[in-house]
């Protein structure tokens with residue numbers, strides 16, 4: 001036998017169902033709006049990936065003899081591939097072992113010419129985000145762990161730097177308590193970037209253990225994936 005619904009009980013049920021439907025439709029609308037927003041942003045977004053050093057400028061030398069420029073390129077090209085797969089427009093400052101300095105740059109001005117040309121590439125795209133990839137060194141001390149620097153020229157830079165620092169800590173380096181740093185007087189590229197810009201020191205190649213890990217393609221892939229995922233959520 002059916003128990004008759006009293007009006008207050010029926011009304012409460014009706015109200016609950018109505019609320020549920022409005023919550024669901026709000027969620028779906030919000031999702032479709034987010035998708036649209038991301039799709040538009042992703043089409044316009046240019047990710048400039050800068051593998052630090054190159055050519056005559058090898059950067060630092062690792063504890064096992066590896067050259068920083070080669071590790072930078074290995075990580076940077078894996079990161080570029082991930083952004084491309086996700087539908088972003090990607091520009092790489094270099095894809096081979098070359099310097100970006102002008103051929104006629106005078107002795108003593110080669111490094112500055114190289115940096116100026118990297119900056120020009122990044123600044124020519126108004127909707128770009130610059131991600132520069134480097135390796136760290138610290139003589140005599142067994143320092144380890146990734147650390148991200150950011151430009152103070154754009155608020156998004158700090159947000160992106162924190163995302164990468166936190167993302168890599170959570171999936172790859174739970175012991176890494178390093179904090180992101182703002183480039184105020186150092187790092188030419190970040191000081192002069194017109195768009196959001198970060199520089200990732202992927203780890204210390206002065207530390208033999210970390211250097212060997214950074215030279216391993218499987219670790220480079222893990223690192224690139226952790227960096228990509230952290231940034232993708234924010235842009």
Ligand SMILES: [Zn+2]
Pocket residue numbers: 052053059060068134135
């Ligand atoms: Zn470097």
